[in-house]
Amino acid sequence: MAIRSSCLKARENMVSVDKMSLAYHEFALLDMLFSNGEAFLAKPQPGFEKCRYVFFPGCQAGAIAPESVEKAYRDLCSRLPGGVGLILGCCAAIAKWAGRTGLHSEAVQQLKDALESLGNPEIIAGCPTCSKILREDIGGDIKGIWEVLNEIGLPEGPGLNTRKIVLHDSCSARGDIKMQDSVRSLAEKLCCDLIETELSRDMTSCCGYGGLVSHVNRDLARKMAENTAPDPSLPYLTYCMACRDNFARIGRDSMHILELVYNSPAHDCPGISEKRRNRLDLKNRLLKDIWNEDVIEMTYDFKISFTDDARKQMEDRMILETDIYSLIDNFRTTGSGI
Numbered sequence: 001m002a003i004r005s006s007c008l009k010a011r012e013n014m015v016s017v018d019k020m021s022l023a024y025h026e027f028a029l030l031d032m033l034f035s036n037g038e039a040f041l042a043k044p045q046p047g048f049e050k051c052r053y054v055f056f057p058g059c060q061a062g063a064i065a066p067e068s069v070e071k072a073y074r075d076l077c078s079r080l081p082g083g084v085g086l087i088l089g090c091c092a093a094i095a096k097w098a099g100r101t102g103l104h105s106e107a108v109q110q111l112k113d114a115l116e117s118l119g120n121p122e123i124i125a126g127c128p129t130c131s132k133i134l135r136e137d138i139g140g141d142i143k144g145i146w147e148v149l150n151e152i153g154l155p156e157g158p159g160l161n162t163r164k165i166v167l168h169d170s171c172s173a174r175g176d177i178k179m180q181d182s183v184r185s186l187a188e189k190l191c192c193d194l195i196e197t198e199l200s201r202d203m204t205s206c207c208g209y210g211g212l213v214s215h216v217n218r219d220l221a222r223k224m225a226e227n228t229a230p231d232p233s234l235p236y237l238t239y240c241m242a243c244r245d246n247f248a249r250i251g252r253d254s255m256h257i258l259e260l261v262y263n264s265p266a267h268d269c270p271g272i273s274e275k276r277r278n279r280l281d282l283k284n285r286l287l288k289d290i291w292n293e294d295v296i297e298m299t300y301d302f303k304i305s306f307t308d309d310a311r312k313q314m315e316d317r318m319i320l321e322t323d324i325y326s327l328i329d330n331f332r333t334t335g336s337g338i
Contacts, residue, residue: 007211011099025098027318028215031276032094035059036107039279041088042114043291045077050119052082055145056134058127059090060241061258063275066282069126071262072145073286075155076124080148085118087111088283091130092137097212108137115140124148126258128170128179128240129210146182146239149261150189159263160191163235167194168228168247169204170240177201183239183257190260192237199228209242225250245269271311273321300325302332 014020022029039062044051055076057069069088076084092107115121115138122141125131135142167187173179180201187194199205205228208214208221225246229236235253237260238244247254248268259265270278287293304324306314314321330336 008096008099011097012101013099015099015101020099024216025094025100025212027272028094028212029098029100029103031272032059032090032092032103032107034276035062035088035090035279036110039088039276039283040110041086041283041286042117043287044085044118045083046291048083048085050083051085051121052119053080053124054085054087054115054118054121055124056087056089056091056126056130058125058130058241059088059279060245061126061256062088062279062282064241064245064270064278065256065259065264066278067264068256068258068262069282070286071155071264072126072258074290075262076145076148079152079155083121084124085121086286087114087118088279089114091127091133093129093133094212096133096137097210104137112138128172128176129242131179132172132176144179144182144239146179146186146257150182150185154189154261157263158190159260161235161237161260162191162193164193164195165235165237166197166229166231167192167200168207168236168238168243169200170238170243171204171206171210172240174202174204186257186261187237190257192260194237195234204228207240207243207246209246214246221246222250229254271315272318273314276320276322300329302328304328 011020053076055073057072061069073086089111090107092104092111095104095107120140122143123134124143124145125134126145128144131142131144167184169180184194206224207228208224213224214221229247229250229252232251236247237255237257238247239257241256244254244256255265284295284297287295306321
């Protein structure tokens with residue numbers, strides 16, 4: 001804890017004296033602004049003005065496993081009394097990790113305002129990092145969805161896993177015995193034959209996403225993932241979408257526990273553009289299907305094809321497909337490529 005706090009204070013200080021270039025974290029921060037801007041959603045369950053609960057799946061869940069997010073929300077609405085609101089957005093961890101205190105404060109206030117509009121409900125978090133960050137920055141009643149599912153039982157038709165599987169604890173779950181035990185209890189209900197490793201519970205290691213390592217030093221992040229999930233012959237079960245994603249990127253058979261609960265496997269490794277689309281498509285689909293709202297979706301009157309090599313270079317350089325479309329559209333409209 002002391003090391004974590006010291007590193008965070010050091011980063012904040014470097015930003016404050018202009019010794020930390022924005023370039024290192026620019027893409028991650030813009031991604032957070034997208035999650036809390038165009039892709040943001042805060043709605044009460046239909047039929048309720050204020051809600052007893054609100055489901056906060058986290059930005060990575062919507063990016064990587066949107067089907068699981070939708071199924072989880074519909075399930076919670078059908079089985080919890082008093083109404084279940086939904087907030088799609090970022091918990092502000094990105095700005096916090098980047099040492100950008102101003103952006104962090106703005107994101108926290110946005111969440112506070114959204115929660116107040118829903119009647120300050122009890123938060124059901126779908127991500128251990130969100131749970132930790134929200135508890136630190138907002139407080140109030142926060143439960144992990146794994147706790148709730150242990151209380152109300154599994155939904156109908158869950159996916160079951162009878163293979164031996166390594167349970168990976170998120171680094172955000174260190175010191176949270178209740179969370180660790182709750183996930184294990186839920187995994188056992190799903191028939192998982194869990195393998196406990198030396199790097200589990202409070203000794204777990206980071207997958208390479210925490211602190212934005214994967215945005216700044218990809219080689220180091222990959223080594224961290226390989227160290228955390230060293231055996232390619234074993235499947236890995238996580239309860240953090242970033243861990244699930246990073247393990248898949250190094251060729252591990254990995255799944256998030258909600259994918260198992262709701263029998264909805266995600267794509268192995270959605271790229272940065274697909275993650276953006278997934279968040280926005282999830283929001284628009286839910287607005288249309290659950291809240292019966294008309295949605296205006298931006299389209300272009302032209303189509304761009306990308307070769308596999310171009311897609312790889314764009315991914316490596318963190319260039320979004322929408323960046324290319326916007327550039328071409330601006331050039332066609334104004335004659336300028338800027």
